[in-house]
Amino acid sequence: MNRRGIGVLAAVVSVALSAPPANAAPAARAACPDPGPGLLRCLTTYAPARALADGPAGWGADDLASAYRLPSTAGPETVVGISIAYDAPNLEADLATYRAQYGLPPCTTANGCFRKVNQQGAPAPLPAASFGWALESTLDVSMVSAACPSCRILVVEGNSPGFADLAETEDTAVRLGAKVVSNSYGAREGGAPLAYASHYQHPGVTVVASSGDAGFTAASYPAVLPSTVAVGGTTLARDPDSARGWAESAWEYGGSGCSAYIAKPAWQKDSHCGKRTVADIAAAADSLAVYNTDAGGWLPVNGTSASAPFVAGLYGRSGHAGAAQPADLYAHAGQFVDITTGTNDPTGTGKKCGGDYLCVAGPGYDAPTGAGTPNGLAGF
Numbered sequence: 001m002n003r004r005g006i007g008v009l010a011a012v013v014s015v016a017l018s019a020p021p022a023n024a025a026p027a028a029r030a031a032c033p034d035p036g037p038g039l040l041r042c043l044t045t046y047a048p049a050r051a052l053a054d055g056p057a058g059w060g061a062d063d064l065a066s067a068y069r070l071p072s073t074a075g076p077e078t079v080v081g082i083s084i085a086y087d088a089p090n091l092e093a094d095l096a097t098y099r100a101q102y103g104l105p106p107c108t109t110a111n112g113c114f115r116k117v118n119q120q121g122a123p124a125p126l127p128a129a130s131f132g133w134a135l136e137s138t139l140d141v142s143m144v145s146a147a148c149p150s151c152r153i154l155v156v157e158g159n160s161p162g163f164a165d166l167a168e169t170e171d172t173a174v175r176l177g178a179k180v181v182s183n184s185y186g187a188r189e190g191g192a193p194l195a196y197a198s199h200y201q202h203p204g205v206t207v208v209a210s211s212g213d214a215g216f217t218a219a220s221y222p223a224v225l226p227s228t229v230a231v232g233g234t235t236l237a238r239d240p241d242s243a244r245g246w247a248e249s250a251w252e253y254g255g256s257g258c259s260a261y262i263a264k265p266a267w268q269k270d271s272h273c274g275k276r277t278v279a280d281i282a283a284a285a286d287s288l289a290v291y292n293t294d295a296g297g298w299l300p301v302n303g304t305s306a307s308a309p310f311v312a313g314l315y316g317r318s319g320h321a322g323a324a325q326p327a328d329l330y331a332h333a334g335q336f337v338d339i340t341t342g343t344n345d346p347t348g349t350g351k352k353c354g355g356d357y358l359c360v361a362g363p364g365y366d367a368p369t370g371a372g373t374p375n376g377l378a379g380f
Contacts, residue, residue, distance in 0.1 A: 032136065042136035067245075070314075078179050083156055083183045090292070097291040115152070139184070139306055167199035180312045186209070210255070215253055219276065226326065230278040231304055232256060255279070265327070280371065287300045288300065320380055335375060
């Protein structure tokens with residue numbers, strides 16, 4: 001099944017579902033190739049840009065607002081930090097195109113909504129540019145905008161995707177006022193990355209990270225940290241016969257895993273993983289529309305690198321950013337949409353985890369989708 005499929009188990013869904021608009025895309029490719037040991041990887045995959053016909057390819061900000069029942073009223077001006085590697089030279093202009101397309105208010109340097117700095121917090125010099133990481137940056141700021149049009153966006157660009165450089169971007173984002181920080185990158189957990197765990201734990205700040213895009217496998221850092229809200233992925237489809245108007249299943253590539261290092265947090269009660277389980281919550285990670293100049297315009301992208309900044313924006317919009325921590329999601333589990341179909345077993349069968357909740361969505365907590373997906377802002 002390709003990466004824009006409705007979901008591994010969609011064949012068992014009896015309602016009529018529809019795919020994203022204008023989304024007959026070729027197979028997706030990784031924006032950031034595997035960088036090898038000692039480096040983190042951005043988690044975006046994308047299909048080639050296509051000319052507009054009946055609208056951008058993939059789900060837009062209006063679709064996400066509908067699917068997740070976001071309020072129509074403006075929210076607070078929470079500062080949402082984006083920790084990222086390398087520079088995205090066209091980021092502000094591309095964000096302006098995205099926000100104009102969906103009727104969102106301008107977010108610019110001039111009006112104080114948008115700010116981009118290097119890992120020390122200065123506006124210059126910025127690091128070298130990288131196409132893949134720039135596409136990731138574009139996705140990040142677009143998803144924060146879709147979730148919280150009123151939030152201010154602070155992008156902190158690291159010199160490299162090394163553990164030390166991205167840890168510094170995290171600290172800088174907090175120092176410059178971010179109340180929630182989004183991290184759309186990951187690496188297999190282990191001693192080297194875990195040495196930087198303290199940089200993802202700041203009093204009065206909510207830290208959010210992508211759970212990974214390799215399905216059920218080793219847990220991903222920094223999502224696996226107990227101080228981090230680990231965000232998994234889902235596939236959205238329109239469902240005109242349901243009260244919600246949407247159907248949702250676990251995204252086949254969304255990351256989940258059982259830590260080999262991190263002790264079981266007191267707030268996590270699942271029984272088949274003796275240590276920290278990933279993920280905590282989920283949101284759409286399949287076929288999101290973004291605009292990127294270097295990629296040729298509008299294109300559909302995938303990844304928990306979309307769901308993480310979207311959830312970060314929801315924290316910002318809720319007014320509880322900073323006070324909210326991973327434990328709160330479990331305390332408010334009834335406020336989320338429980339995702340009960342789909343698997344992120346790469347075989348598509350659920351056999352890799354023995355049909356267990358660690359790789360198969362079902363009633364209540366499961367590792368691919370955590371406590372569920374947003375239902376307005378009540379759970380945040």
